[in-house]
Amino acid sequence: MNLHVDINKRHAERKEFSPESLAKVNELMLDVPEGKHKSAVLRVLHMAQDELGGWLSIETMDYVAELLNIQPIEVYEVATFYTMFHLDQTGKYVLEVCRTGPCMLVGSDKIIEYIENKLNIQVGQTTEDGMFTLKTVECMGACGYGPMLQCQYKNHEFLTPEKVDELIEGYRSGTFEK
Amino acid sequence: MTGRKVLLENVNIPGIETFEVYQKNGGYRAVDKALKSMSPDEIVEEVKKSGLRGRGGAGFPTGMKWSFLAKPEGVPRYLVCNADESEPGTFKDRYLMEKIPHLLVEGMIVSSYALGANLSFIYIRGEFMWILDILEKAIAEAYDKGYLGKNIKGSGYNLDLRVMPGGGAYICGEETALLESLEGKRGNPRIKPPFPAVKGLWGCPTVVNNVESIAAVVPIVNDGGDAYAQIGLGKSTGTKLISACGNLARPGVYEIEMGISVEEFIYGDDYCRGIANGKKLKACVPGGSSVPILPHYLVTKTATGEDRLMTYESLSDGGFVSGSMLGSGGFIVFDEDQCIVRNTWNFARFYAHESCGQCSPCREGTGWMEKVLHRLENGNGNLRDIDLLAEINKKIEGNTICPLGDAAAWPVAAAIRHFREEFEWHVTHREESQTRNFGLISQPVTA
Structure with a gap:
């Protein structure tokens, strides 16, 4: 629960979309009946998070509100409801490990512990070099392929300590870069 | 019993995710047939005859759901596909969409035609972003081949199909929460009635169906509802x-x-x-985390x-x-090595995390259950806690707008019903309960 939020940490320098992304936003707004363009807010927030620094600062949310011609509060209430949106600054790579039942049955607890030890951080924290943030998430719909984690929309399944070593090395060296 | 397949028969054919290969293997026959020789009502009739029941979890007859759709003059109608697959244990829709996306696209075209929708949506959970790309590619191919857009295959029927992502919320699998989310809002379920069939997306009549249900319409149109009803039992x-x-x-x-x-x-x-x-x-939990163990x-x-x-x-x-x-x-x-108490706590934590917070019994109750189960699991509970759980259960069940509250209560009630001794053991063996390995204490395992 974020009961005592340091609001200063949620501000950042304003960033804007590339012309291509702006064209995509306009296209999304025209995909739905006239006047219903608010529908695009989730997709545009995903685009904003992916392109404008990996998390949603208050400035980014205000920018999205401007683009969609809606009130800032309409963006805030959406961004705070859905768990995929990060409201605090994250590391370059966010490792989201599934912790729900089916993954737990096949050892997600041990994988989480292993990553914590390997990166020397707790769940919710970011490594000192700003490379990795470790999060746990609820069911990712990969129950038959667990334990698993997702990073930048890419699933890494059937995790073992060796595979975790490999993928952390992969991200560090840029092999897994999109 | 022969294992007949009507959805995944062609799933292992190389390149089946492309339009060409999919069509070469009998794909888009259902669209050709429906648009050329069937009226929308005839398709609804075939779906009713097939006995198809909603594949998302509730099992409500799909044909009947379709027949409830209000059809006021001059008001658009919508078909929305629920691809927000997030029930723990469930990953079937993901498989279908990833492997054979055109089956869903074809089902959407035929179903939209049957319901008289000219704009349809696939709402997919945000964590499946790569599948959104797969679907959009398939949809672009279908537009290119004249199976989507204006005047599909010269029939005079128009359809646009869009994919919309969620943002990571289990509750958006509930159909009215899904519609709220599709409108760009928080996923708070709506009070029913009115049902989506009367007032759904943007206040217009809407049908929301699961991915697998929509895909099943393809073989139903191809072979007839009677042939589909021959498969299965009763x-x-x-x-x-x-x-x-x-x-x-x-x-x-x-x-x-x-x-x-x-x-x-x-x-x-x-x-x-x-x-x-x-x-x-x-x-065994046979139908997703919400059903009794x-x-x-x-x-x-x-x-x-x-x-x-x-x-x-x-x-x-x-x-x-x-x-x-x-x-x-x-x-x-x-x-045999798994701890039922730990698993029950894990699922309770899931529901507490995913409660939208709108109704007090669910918002508070799921949190309480999670806390009580956590202390039981860690050897800090007492015997009254087990009855307390049952009490909380009764306060949640049936007292909320949507079924998430029930879904949170049922697995806890069932776990206590069948594995009460294991819960009690956690109280009487505080230290050992930390070792998390007491699989056989409840019943002798014979199977």
């Missing part, structure tokens, strides 16, 4: 995608003909091939000693006392 017609997970030798997605026995599904060579690592079966002696046999079958009726035989539900087909299997 009122459980057709095939069902089952996503099997947990401690199984071969977890994965299987298309089964409804009516095979649970025993065959768990131990059969064509299916899961038994419990992983040669262990024994302790318990079954102890091993009620998994393959019902309380009256009959074979338990993979059908809606047989899995719910015995009601909540000794049965469960087919639900979404998320089949979770526990081996």
Whole structure:
């Protein structure tokens, strides 16, 4: 629960979309009946998070509100409801490990512990070099392929300590870069 | 029983995700047939005849749901596909969309035509972003080949199809929460009535169907509702995608003909091939985390000693006392080393995390259950806690706008019903309860 939020940490320098992304936003707004363009807010927030620094600062949310011609509060209430949106600054790579039942049955607890030890951080924290943030998430719909984690929309399944070593090395060296 | 397949028959053909290969293997026949020779009402009739029941979990007859759709003059109607697959244990829709996306696109075209929708949506959970790309590619191909857009194949029928992502919220699998989310809002479920069939997306009549249900419309149109109803057993017609997970030798997605026995599904060579690592079966949650857990002696046999079958009726035989539900087909299997208390706590934590917070009984109740179960699991509980859980359960069940509250309460009630001794053991053996390995204390495992 974020009961005592340091609001200063949620501000950042304003960033804007590339012309291509702006064209995509306009296209999304025209995909739905006239006047219903608010529908695009989730997709545009995903685009904003992916392109404008990996998390949603208050400035980014205000920018999205401007683009969609809606009130800032309409963006805030959406961004705070859905768990995929990060409201605090994250590391370059966010490792989201599934912790729900089916993954737990096949050892997600041990994988989480292993990553914590390997990166020397707790769940919710970011490594000192700003490379990795470790999060746990609820069911990712990969129950038959667990334990698993997702990073930048890419699933890494059937995790073992060796595979975790490999993928952390992969991200560090840029092999897994999109 | 032969294992007929009507959805995943062609799934392993190389290149089946492309329009060309999909069409070469009989794809888009249903659209050709429907637009050329069938009226929308005829398609609805075929779906009714097929006996198809909603594959998302509730099992409501799809044809009947379609027939409730209000059709006021001059008001647009919408078809929305629910691809927000997030029930723990369920990953079947993901498999279908990833492997054979055109089957869903084809189903959407035929179903939209049957319902008179000219703009339809696929709402997919945000964590499946790469599948959104797969679907958009398939949709672009369909536009290119004249199967979407204006005047499809010269029929005069127009349809646009869009994919919209969610943002990580289990509650958006509930159809009215999904519609709220599609409108760009928080996923708070709506009070019903009015039902979406009357007031849905943007206040217009809307049908929301699961991915698998919409895909099943394709074989129904191709071969007729009667032929589809021949598959399966009794009122459980057709095939069902089952996503099997947990401690199984071969977890994965299987298309089964409804009516095979649970025993065959768990131990059969064509299916899961038994419990992983040669262990024994302790318990099973057959339809996604929301349905009651079954102890091993009620998994393959019902309380009256009959074979338990993979059908809606047989899995719910015995009601909540000794049965469960087919639900979404998320089949979770526990081996002898698994702790039921720990798992119950884990699921309670899931529901507490995913409660939208709108109704007090669910918002507060799921949190309480999580806390009480956490202290039981860690050896800090007392015997009254077990009854306290039952009390909280009663306060949640039936007192909320949407079924998330019930979904949170049922698994806890069932776990206590069948594994009470294991809960008590956690109280009487505080230190050992930390070792998290007491699989056999509840019942002798024989299977």
